[in-house]
Amino acid sequence: MTDPIDLLLWGAAPYVSLAVLAGGLVWRYRHDRFGWTSRSTQLYESRLLRVGSPLFHLGLLLVAGGHVLGLAVPKALTELAGVDEHTYHLVSLGMGTVAGLLTAAGLAVLLYRRLTVPRVRRATTLDDRLVYPVLGLVLLLGLTATIVDNGIGGGYDYRETVAPWLRHLFLLDPRPELMAGVPLDFRLHVLLAMVLFALVPFSRLVHAFSAPVHYLFRPYLVYRRRAPEVLGTRAQPRGWAP
Numbered sequence: 001m002t003d004p005i006d007l008l009l010w011g012a013a014p015y016v017s018l019a020v021l022a023g024g025l026v027w028r029y030r031h032d033r034f035g036w037t038s039r040s041t042q043l044y045e046s047r048l049l050r051v052g053s054p055l056f057h058l059g060l061l062l063v064a065g066g067h068v069l070g071l072a073v074p075k076a077l078t079e080l081a082g083v084d085e086h087t088y089h090l091v092s093l094g095m096g097t098v099a100g101l102l103t104a105a106g107l108a109v110l111l112y113r114r115l116t117v118p119r120v121r122r123a124t125t126l127d128d129r130l131v132y133p134v135l136g137l138v139l140l141l142g143l144t145a146t147i148v149d150n151g152i153g154g155g156y157d158y159r160e161t162v163a164p165w166l167r168h169l170f171l172l173d174p175r176p177e178l179m180a181g182v183p184l185d186f187r188l189h190v191l192l193a194m195v196l197f198a199l200v201p202f203s204r205l206v207h208a209f210s211a212p213v214h215y216l217f218r219p220y221l222v223y224r225r226r227a228p229e230v231l232g233t234r235a236q237p238r239g240w241a242p
Contacts, residue, residue, distance in 0.1 A: 002177050009191065010176035014169050017194035024201025025209060038207040044119040048109055056106025062099035063142070066092070071166050075159040089155050096146040104139055111136070127203040134196050135205075141189035149183055156183060162190070 002011075028036060042049055070092060078088055111132060114120050149156040165178040179187060200206055 003180070006176045006180055010165065010179040011174040013194055017198045020198040021200055025206070028201045028206055036206055036210055038204050041120045041123050044123065045113060045117045048113040052106045052109030052113060055102055056110060059099050059103030059106055062095070063103055066096055066099055070159065071163045085157070089150065093146065093150050100139065100143040100146055104143060107136060107139060131199055131203045131205060134192055134199065138189060138192045138196055141185050141192065144185045145183070145189055149185065158186060162186060
């Protein structure tokens with residue numbers, strides 16, 4: 001019989017988190033459409049932002065891609081493609097560490113900027129003060145799981161537990177017992193990630209759902225050179241023009 005706490009944390013809480021995320025996005029779009037923004041502070045300070053923002057977003061894209069490949073793709077498929085467990089482990093460890101460190105470096109720069117630049121600090125809202133610690137802890141626990149469990153500890157095969165648990169959630173067939181023996185840092189990472197997802201619609205992180213993806217598919221902008229006489233660069237002759 002599944003422990004009631006496990007049933008609550010790994011059977012019910014994920015659906016609550018997703019429901020808050022989906023409902024919050026709808027609510028935010030209907031009631032705060034013009035506030036659906038990252039609330040950029042670039043005008044207040046740009047030097048540190050030019051360093052921290054690309055690092056953070058690039059690292060986050062790599063982290064998201066790694067999670068999709070590691071959690072959504074069953075282990076049997078990678079083995080069928082000829083990728084054995086040892087090779088997968090080395091690639092996962094290397095790429096996961098690089099992606100995590102890039103994200104952590106970018107977040108550290110952004111937090112330093114927010115704390116040390118007075119105008120940016122004054123623009124910090126209450127939801128920022130809640131989201132940043134949760135985001136930082138999620139990242140720190142993810143790095144710990146990658147470096148300590150998968151690196152120093154010799155490796156933990158989360159594709160046997162965490163990955164099938166997640167896939168069964170989306171199949172509406174929760175298997176909370178799969179998370180019972182998962183290392184503590186993995187479980188804390190997942191729990192805080194659920195909290196973070198629930199906070200997204202009510203924070204600046206909501207701008208992740210309005211990325212200008214359509215720019216990739218819009219037609220080219222055509223620029224035409226204006227005639228020299230229109231630009232007024234040609235010397236004007238004296239007298240009446242013919």
